[in-house]
Amino acid sequence: MLIDVHSHLNLKEYYNSRVIFDIINVAKQKGQKYILEAGVDYETNKRVLKLSKEYDIILPCLGLYPDTCYESKDIIEKILKQLKNEEYFAISEVGLDFSDDTKDKLIQINLFKRVIEIANDRKKVLIVHTRKAEKESIEILKEFCKTKVILHCFSGKINYVKELSKDPRFFFSIPTNVLRSQHFQNMIDILPLSKIFTETDSPFLSPSKEEFPNKPYNVEKTIEEIAKIKKLDKKEVENMIFLNFQNVFY
Ligand SMILES: [Zn+2]
Numbered sequence: 001m002l003i004d005v006h007s008h009l010n011l012k013e014y015y016n017s018r019v020i021f022d023i024i025n026v027a028k029q030k031g032q033k034y035i036l037e038a039g040v041d042y043e044t045n046k047r048v049l050k051l052s053k054e055y056d057i058i059l060p061c062l063g064l065y066p067d068t069c070y071e072s073k074d075i076i077e078k079i080l081k082q083l084k085n086e087e088y089f090a091i092s093e094v095g096l097d098f099s100d101d102t103k104d105k106l107i108q109i110n111l112f113k114r115v116i117e118i119a120n121d122r123k124k125v126l127i128v129h130t131r132k133a134e135k136e137s138i139e140i141l142k143e144f145c146k147t148k149v150i151l152h153c154f155s156g157k158i159n160y161v162k163e164l165s166k167d168p169r170f171f172f173s174i175p176t177n178v179l180r181s182q183h184f185q186n187m188i189d190i191l192p193l194s195k196i197f198t199e200t201d202s203p204f205l206s207p208s209k210e211e212f213p214n215k216p217y218n219v220e221k222t223i224e225e226i227a228k229i230k231k232l233d234k235k236e237v238e239n240m241i242f243l244n245f246q247n248v249f250y
Contacts, residue, residue, distance in 0.1 A: 001242040002032040002223070004216035005173045006092060006127055006152045006199035009058075010037055010047040014203040014213040024055050027217040032057060033242065035216045038092040038127065040065035042075055045082050052089075061092035061127060069111045070103065076111065083118045090249065091119050092127030093152070096140075099132045109136065113144060120146045125249055127152050127173070134160055145169070148248045153201055158186060165191050171248060173197035176218045177205040178225050188229045193240045198222045 009015050009023065027035065036059050037052065039045035045062040052060035064079050071079075083091065094115045096108050119126050127150045130137035134156035141149055150171045154161065164170040172195060178184035188196065200206075203213030207221045223241070227234045 001238060002027070002030060002217060002219050003034050003036075003198060003241060003245050004032070004200050004202070004219045005036045005150060005197045005245075006038055006175075007035050007202040007216045008038055008040070008044070008204075009035070009202060009216070010039060010044045010051060011203060012047070020051070020055075023215050023217070024057060026215070027057060030217045030220060032217050032219075034059050034245070036061050036090065036092065036127070039063045040093055041068040041071070042079050042082065045079065045086075049086060049088065059089040061090045062086060062088045063091060063093040063127075064111060064115055065093055066095055066097035066108050066129065069108045080114060080118070083115065084122075088124075090125040090127060091115060093129050094126060095129035095131075096133035096137045097129060097131045098136075105133075105136075108133075109140065112137075112140060116140070116144045120144075123147060125150065129153070131155060138164070141169075142167075150197055150248070152199055153205065154187070155183065158183075158190065161187055161190055165195050171195050171197055171244070173199040174222055174226070175205040176200045176207045176214060176222050178222055179207045180209070185225070185229060188226050193226070193230060193232075193237065194244060196226065196241060197244060198226075198241055 009020050037048045039048040039062045048060045052058045125148045152173045153175045174184050198219035200214045200216050206214040223237050227237045
């Protein structure tokens with residue numbers, strides 16, 4: 001019952017339909033249950049919806065990526081309409097990214113709040129990207145968000161992880177590059193298993209630098225790493241993460 005809660009097979013620069021077909025076949029053989037596909041803008045949101053109609057294993061998530069916030073007003077309104085009106089599973093990928101200092105932060109903050117309002121109205125789980133904006137993202141989510149939140153590929157300070165692990169609304173998804181990242185290994189160590197999800201952020205964050213693009217079934221390697229760190233059986237970890245999935249999304 002492998003689950004990848006954050007993937008971008010919809011990025012056509014890296015995956016054509018034949019490649020996706022092959023990946024899904026291998027994923028099914030490996031017992032993958034779901035792949036949560038994340039859109040980042042209007043076009044990728046449309047592709048996510050299309051892919052979910054082609055493959056039952058794909059659950060469509062629509063998003064508005066921080067960089068997308070600088071598109072024209074027309075495009076932004078079209079994306080917000082998708083989030084308000086389409087049938088989809090969760091909101092992903094949204095959040096704040098302040099790694100580029102030259103960009104207007106307020107534009108991102110205001111749109112993030114509008115997306116949170118939609119999540120509240122439609123009772124959608126939010127899968128959040130936050131980079132160099134942890135303080136602001138967490139404050140906004142704590143104040144405005146009424147639904148559950150999964151912080152994906154969280155690179156902020158470990159103190160935030162400790163603090164949020166006590167808050168029933170927050171969860172973390174560990175990417176497959178955990179095999180080569182002390183930070184994510186520490187996160188696994190600190191977090192209770194009930195707070196952990198697995199993701200790939202495909203095509204990025206592969207278990208090894210040589211593998212590109214990444215594939216959603218590589219979450220099995222994260223499961224192995226969690227089992228090793230927590231000194232548990234692999235199957236036990238896999239089952240627990242599936243249970244987390246059911247608890248948060250249903
Ligand atoms: Zn992503």
